[in-house]
Amino acid sequence: MKIGFAAGLAGILMAAAPAWAAGSAQTGAALAQRWCSACHLTSNNASGPDTAPPFATIAARHGQDREWLHAWLVRPHPPMPDLHLTRQEIDDITAYLESLPRS
DSSP states (O other): OHHHHHHHHHHHHHHHHHHHHHOOHHHHHHHIIIIITTTSOOSTTOOSOOOSOOHHHHHHHHTTOHHHHHHHHHSOOTTSOOOOOOHHHHHHHHHHHHHSOOO
């Protein structure tokens, strides 16, 4: 019985993982506005210093490469500060970047 229960629980957790890993583009947009807009233009209607690549540029270059985006946000490189983002926040920001048009 224990093996059946464990297998069932693992199946439920694995089925739920893709939904969690997808992130929320809406939440990611809010996070980007709050934490990233000091250096990045985070949307087409944003204004700011643009001392780092605009999110539209990042989306055009890497918007379909979820692994690259995750790696960059987990281990940012100078001059980008380490914001100590949670896994969910990284998923949300990645989802937002994936939602931006790739021109």
